[in-house]
Amino acid sequence: VQSLFKSHPKGCLIIVSNSMDSSRGMRVLRPFSDKGFRVTAISPDFNYLFKNTVAEAWFDRLRKGNVDPGEISLGQNLSNLLRLALLYKFGGVYIDTDVIVLKSFSKLRNAIGAQTIDAKTGNWTRLNNAVMIFDKGHPLLYKFIEEFALTFNGNKWGFNGPYLVSRVVLKVKGRPGFDFNVLPPMAFYPVDWRRIGGLFEGATNEDHLKWLRGKLWQIRSQSLAVHLWNRESRMVKVEEGSIISHIMSDCCVFCNSSVSTL
Template sequence: MIFKSLVELGYRILLVTPDLYFLFENTPSKSWFIDLKNGKKDPGKIPLAQNLSNLIRLAVLYKYGGVYLDTDFIILKDFSRLRNSIGAQSVDRNGKWTRLNNAVLIFDKSHPLVYKFMEEFALSFDGNRWGYNGPYLVSRVVEKVKDYNFSVLPPRAFYPMNWVRIKGFFNAKNDSRWIEAKVLELNEKTYGIHLWNRQSKSMKIEQGSIIDRLISTHCVVCNDI
């Protein structure tokens, strides 16, 4: 239903079921996938779909280039000028990133950093540790590589609120002046907000909250929030 509404609004959408053998061909992912299919690789306790999602996004970006986005984002402004970029989830006091995230990946076709991500996935896969093959993976690789022609965006770009405090964006009980100032700041400095669905999926969007204000302005198919 949601896709029909978007198509009716003029958005060009194509839903596909990925051919994983074709997608992983000529990538470091192929041997890992074949071992998995043949029972030689333990998928672990984490749902396999989650780890396949981590890998599929890398393979698609490597073969075709473009933008990968998790679905739990509110996009606030155009970022089509961004190239070969990954977002920092957190930084230290000196502004150096301490954790990256793979919920937003923007890369050209055949970018060597994405290839390195796939190599790391195949070599160090651990299906029992949440995040190990996703946000922790991209953090491990970027920590080790140099001169790969990419940018690390500050948290305000896509992760202006961390998962521990995201509830504050759903809550209308905060100071109304703070909410007004924060909405203005987000609209000026942030490309999109990651909602951390694992934590926020059960939260109610309170009327007048930051999320309520942003959805009312930026959601293209939401009529009555």
């Protein structure tokens, strides 16, 4: 949250969350409001958000027990659908909570980020849905929602999320009326989920320190945000002098403290 307001001080943040739409959530967010930032939390109204979309009938079947939720957390899959519906209904920017924002998104429009690319061709091989910027009612969002409702599979991790947006974009690529941009991995996913732990480590020797300096410079100069891959990093300690410690210091809106320079 701090990182978002550091780069978008006049932005408006809506946190869609049952747990944050509470007295405890209000206490957590009050320091931001007291500082003049516009932020609120609201519980999702699925009936309203899915109304008049193909997700409406799917959600009705789910509630009646006519959809197999599968082994993957239903909450995770509803989150995948919810973000699409929110953007389709209202437009704007969707950001996962495990994303640190580094720069303003004000110049972005109808954009989604590539997670991986083919080293030989430079073409993307997978997209991700952790950060999305779209106009209200964008046809690609409609196709995303349609794909979710028609092909839902609750037993395959990512099938209704990153894999969904990837296969839909492949289908509509080059077709008229689907104006959007695919940003390179460095925009939002500068570090692969298998290597995210490296951003939390302090230098162990001179060569490692040199690598940390280079990577930090690359992220600061080329990335708009950093996805932290919470499934992999949530238990990892932020070490002193690490890249993440520097990025967190860059994004702080409540402190004047600084981290020693790499």
